[in-house]
Every structure is written in structure tokens, then in C-alpha cells.
Amino acid sequence: DQQVKQNSPSLSVQEGRISILNCDYTNSMFDYFLWYKKYPAEGPTFLISISSIKDKNEDGRFTVFLNKSAKHLSLHIVPSQPGDSAVYFCAARGDLNTNAGKSTFGDGTTLTVKP
């Protein structure tokens, strides 16, 4: 039972346009969500996060939106740049009473930004 799902394995966008990466979750007890970016042959790096008490968090070109009723979050990158080409992982953390607060990762979406 996969609790965090990224249903699009890949996404291709043109440089300068918006990239929207989606993530769905099933466990309503998740209280904190994170996005990580991963280049080939490197470890993931933290990108942006959002608490379940918020519905939006913005950091420069990156914005994460959380829709708790739909159990859905999305990462918007505007404008997209070729250097954004990477695998993006969505992760969700349960509160300490749920799964001991462990983080669960989606399978990732490979973003390709074409010049």
C-alpha cells in the first residue's frame, strides 16, 4: 500500500514555462510534506516543505501548494530552467503517533526542461 504517490513518472516542459509536479497521499495523519530534488549519481537535496496547517509555501521560483481535503500537493516551478532537470521526490511525514513520524517517499517524477 503506497501511501505517497507521484502518478507522473516524467514531465517535459519548455524553458521559461511553468512546471507542475503532483503528489497524492492517502494517510490523513501526515503533518509535514517535503520536496527533494535529485541529480544523477548524487544524493537528494531538500527543496521546499510545507506544514499541514498551511496551504501554500513559496521560496523563490518554487511554490508548494497543499490541498488537505483532496490529499494532494503540488510543486510549481516558475520559470523553469534547464538546470531544474532532475528527479523530484515528494515525501510526507506522519506525526509522532503515526508510523513513529517516519518519512514516506513517492517514486519520483523526472522533470526535463528543454532549452
Next chain:
Amino acid sequence: NAGVTQTPKFRILKIGQSMTLQCAQDMNHNYMYWYRQDPGMGLKLIYYSVGAGITDKGEVPNGYNVSRSTTEDFPLRLELAAPSQTSVYFCASSYVWGGEQYFGPGTRLTVT
């Protein structure tokens, strides 16, 4: 400040062999994690630690063991390697439990 370091970068093991994957962090984080990533998949938590001397199982602990004798080091032991353990292994640490994690560069392990 090196962050999270992992050794080795690559390793090929024969079935039944054992090895230890090393992980160290210099950020004084209490929380450390071991993940494996299979091709096309996300990260699966193998073991984690909330501080020196305290470890617990994650999602996929079978075939692995860990220890945490210091804040800095969190080695992962593979006993009796099997082809199913062929994967990329990432070590991570965080300041806050389940918060932003800092990852090492990974160890690519092949068991044949």
C-alpha cells in the same frame, strides 16, 4: 563542513558475502537514516536512529543491521548478501525528526 559522507561509492559483492557501508555526518544531527533506492522507485527506509545508542527498524530492515555508537557515525551492515540487495544506498541526517534531511552521495551496491 563535509555534511554527510558515505564510503564506498561503489561495491560489488558475491552472494553470501558481508560488508559494512560507512556513513558519517559533521552537523551534530541526532537523527540519522538509511534508505535504499531501487531503479525507478522511491526511497525505502531501512533503519533509523534518534541518537547515539538508539536505533529502530524502518520499512525494509530484513538482511541489514545498524549501530550508532557516536552521534557522527551510523554504519549499515549487510550480512549474507543476496541479489535482492542490489540497490543504491543513501544515508541521511536531520536536525529535526522527519524534517529536512541531508543526504550523502550514495553507495551503489551490486550483488552477483
